[in-house]
Amino acid sequence: MKIAYCLPFKPLDNPRPSGDVTIAADLKAALEDLGHEVDVLPHFPAKWIYWRPWRWRAAFRALDRMVERAKNADCVLTYSSYYKVPDVFGPAIARQLGLPYFLFSASYAPKRARAVRTLAGHWLNRRAMLAADHVFCNKLPYFETAGWLLPPGKYSMVRPGFRPGEFMRDEQGREQLRRAWGARDRVVICTAAMMRAGVKAEGLRWTMDACAEIQRRGRDVLLVIAGDGPLRPDLETRAREQLSDAVLFLGAVPREDMTRFYSAGDVFAFPGLEESIGMVYLEAQSCGVPVVATNDEGAPQVVRHEHSGLISPNTPQDFTEALDRIVADGGLRTRLGSQAAEYVREEHDLRITCKPVEHIMTKIVYNG
16 A cells, blocks of 8 residues: 555654654554555644634645645555644545555544533544544554444554564663663663653652662662653752762663663652653563553553563652562562563564555555
């Protein structure tokens, strides 16, 4: 198939680290690995587009360019649609060209119809989901709510996946970074997140608090944090007060260097508050590093409790106890870490998880 790939949320070359960009890029690569041609349509940022009428003329011009680009395609595939960034382009392209239309990762939230600010976005997103020949849900909450809107057979669950070959354990890089960090024999706890207001910063606070508590219990740990953002100064101040010299802030780490970062850790810890999937969990496990997270939303979909990591109840205290347990037990860390990479390759390799997507798309494109 030749697939016209629509990205109303973020372009693939977005400079800010994002799980959505990673998933969108990996989906494109997986479909290409399966032998299909994926043509990325010109990007037009559509966030809150319904509240920005001064941009509508430019949006229509962008739509014309997308239609022209998609003329030789067999179908239209859009990554991501929800009330803030409803897919207003994919259905229009498909309708004008008479092509099948597919949605990957669409979120239906009826509560957004109850607020004036989000009402238009809710209905535009609803219209896109109803227009789709099939909706692929890569997040369990999305699958559950899709059933409130769509009939059986019009939507399906896709197991979260990524390309594990891009994240392989790097022993040489591990030793280099641990020397640079002065880690010595300390248990290195790695974490990574954008340092912005909301659940990302709160997750980092949980992790810092947990490390400070287990340090008070006599654990010799080093917390290493990758990421940057407007709240970094506040988070650094908090961390220094609690952990003194037992914490390092690396700033933004390029994606190509994250393999060494994960490999240098003994544990990857982040609670994942309201985390829809959490690509960092897959990446860390792929490098043979066990994960500690909570059962709040996405982490249990990509971390197998007591096999590749520990999933705790969603409280700071339980998260701290899970982290303390794995820090104190070197045998447990070794066992979970050694199983983590195999687990990811068997359960979350996108070349495998994408097969049902390919099958459904091919069937609809060629058989109607």
